[in-house]
Amino acid sequence: MGSNNLRQLNIDNINPHVREAKYAVPGELAVRSEEYRALLAAGSTKLPFKQVISANIGNPQQLDQKPLTFFRQVLSILENPALLEKSDVLVNQLDYKPDVLERAKRLLAAVGSVGAYSASNGAPAIRQSIADFLERRDGFPADQANIYLSAGASSGVNTLLHVICANDKSGILVPIPQYPLYTASLSVLNAACVPYLLDEHRNWGTSLETIKAAREKAKAEGINVRAIVIINPGNPTGASLPEEDIRAVIEYASQERLVILADEVYQTNVFVGEFISFKRMLRQMQQEQPGKFDQVELASLHSVSKGMVGECGHRGGYFELVGFDPEVQAEIYKFVSIMLCAPVIGQCLVELMVNPPREGEPSYELYTKEYNAIFNGLRERATALHKAFEQMEGVECGAPQGSMYLFPTIKLPPRACEAAAAEGRTPDEFYCMRLLEATGVCVVPGSGFGQKEGTLHFRTTFLAPGTEWVGSIVKFHNDFMNQYR
Numbered sequence: 001m002g003s004n005n006l007r008q009l010n011i012d013n014i015n016p017h018v019r020e021a022k023y024a025v026p027g028e029l030a031v032r033s034e035e036y037r038a039l040l041a042a043g044s045t046k047l048p049f050k051q052v053i054s055a056n057i058g059n060p061q062q063l064d065q066k067p068l069t070f071f072r073q074v075l076s077i078l079e080n081p082a083l084l085e086k087s088d089v090l091v092n093q094l095d096y097k098p099d100v101l102e103r104a105k106r107l108l109a110a111v112g113s114v115g116a117y118s119a120s121n122g123a124p125a126i127r128q129s130i131a132d133f134l135e136r137r138d139g140f141p142a143d144q145a146n147i148y149l150s151a152g153a154s155s156g157v158n159t160l161l162h163v164i165c166a167n168d169k170s171g172i173l174v175p176i177p178q179y180p181l182y183t184a185s186l187s188v189l190n191a192a193c194v195p196y197l198l199d200e201h202r203n204w205g206t207s208l209e210t211i212k213a214a215r216e217k218a219k220a221e222g223i224n225v226r227a228i229v230i231i232n233p234g235n236p237t238g239a240s241l242p243e244e245d246i247r248a249v250i251e252y253a254s255q256e257r258l259v260i261l262a263d264e265v266y267q268t269n270v271f272v273g274e275f276i277s278f279k280r281m282l283r284q285m286q287q288e289q290p291g292k293f294d295q296v297e298l299a300s301l302h303s304v305s306k307g308m309v310g311e312c313g314h315r316g317g318y319f320e321l322v323g324f325d326p327e328v329q330a331e332i333y334k335f336v337s338i339m340l341c342a343p344v345i346g347q348c349l350v351e352l353m354v355n356p357p358r359e360g361e362p363s364y365e366l367y368t369k370e371y372n373a374i375f376n377g378l379r380e381r382a383t384a385l386h387k388a389f390e391q392m393e394g395v396e397c398g399a400p401q402g403s404m405y406l407f408p409t410i411k412l413p414p415r416a417c418e419a420a421a422a423e424g425r426t427p428d429e430f431y432c433m434r435l436l437e438a439t440g441v442c443v444v445p446g447s448g449f450g451q452k453e454g455t456l457h458f459r460t461t462f463l464a465p466g467t468e469w470v471g472s473i474v475k476f477h478n479d480f481m482n483q484y485r
């Protein structure tokens with residue numbers, strides 16, 4: 001007790017903005033789920049389930065997803081270049097294909113050692129490889145000088161928000177529901193989050209009217225709205241924005257001089273429709289109406305964490321800037337250099353992601369087989385989960401679109417809402433807590449992402465293997481509804 005009083009830090013004197021930040025993904029439910037996991041590992045038989053299913057977080061390799069062989073073979077050599085001295089063993093006994101060795105040599109030549117710092121914005125050869133990828137993807141040129149490697153997309157978002165938010169009157173338009181990185185980072189920065197609702201009835205698309213109204217309201221409150229965040233494909237919604245929504249956002253951003261932050265980390269997790277990058281759309285619009293969109297400032301982010309790569313533990317990502325003032329860009333460079341550089345092994349993974357084995361190359365067949373199996377597995381599990389939701393009373397969920405999540409609406413009986421209030425919880429938190437206690441399945445309440453007033457949701461990933469856990473959700477739901485009806 002006594003020694004506690006001698007501490008400099010207590011909960012009332014640390015940075016209040018850190019305290020205020022809310023981040024529900026690894027929140028109370030996740031902590032409880034870890035406690036259950038520990039109990040099960042210690043042999044407890046007191047719980048009504050045999051395993052904990054972490055459907056709360058898009059963490060593919062924590063669940064079923066295996067790393068892509070080509071990627072890990074290359075990384076193994078990057079971490080231990082001495083393996084190259086035994087290339088006969090690699091090729092003849094461990095089935096490393098010659099293109100694995102070539103790529104590893106090329107990356108080692110580019111970075112020296114993965115144990116060394118790189119240039120602050122990332123190794124030049126890796127930035128060039130990303131620029132080449134962007135050019136292939138979008139059909140428009142990309143300049144490696146505008147690319148910044150980051151420790152996952154999160155670190156890129158952190159950099160950009162730090163630079164954009166000048167003071168507590170700086171506001172950022174953030175979609176609701178959203179991945180809470182944005183609201184939490186804005187809280188920490190003591191800047192203003194300007195929420196705009198996505199339209200659930202239009203497949204979670206953007207509504208320009210809603211965006212305009214949100215901006216006008218913020219402006220009237222003295223907020224200087226400087227940027228708009230778009231998550232495409234969406235988290236937690238999974239939806240890919242149609243071309244007209246992207247065009248409308250670019251038009252509006254151009255007119256109102258808003259920086260566009262396009263979070264495109266789920267660009268390959270698309271089951272329905274197609275992914276259209278903001279960069280491609282912007283360049284197309286610039287071509288169609290020369291001069292009109294030249295001043296648009298766009299930052300697009302990507303990551304090795306999602307897609308079929310799922311290497312989120314390696315912390316690799318990048319952002320590309322378009323249309324930024326060179327002096328601002330120099331400050332961004334300075335900001336990233338304060339952290340020295342993104343993890344170099346993560347940078348190498350980014351290179352592998354944007355430049356995977358091509359047709360005709362020795363590793364292509366296995367890479368494609370593994371990649372497609374992951375893609376199809378995700379789609380199958382999403383469909384099975386969606387089918388289960390369709391059977392559940394008071395649950396509505398659009399067909400799976402992509403990303404790694406489903407975000408069903410739930411309608412709970414008034415008695416359940418009263419019981420939630422008695423526990424000091426929102427009804428969706430209460431529902432998710434009871435679900436965890438009964439089944440071991442951990443999901444995130446919709447309130448963790450923001451949701452339209454008067455609606456309730458939860459977000460679940462469809463990464464976990466097997467179908468037993470899906471059945472347990474259906475059973476829990478029936479019991480819950482019967483208990484509180």
Ligand SMILES: Cc1ncc(COP(=O)(O)O)c(C=O)c1O
Binds near residue numbers: 179316
């Ligand atoms: C929309 C979105 N952006 C960014 C991130 C962070 O990704 P990273 O692991 O690249 O930092 C996530 C992670 O779930 C996400 O869903």
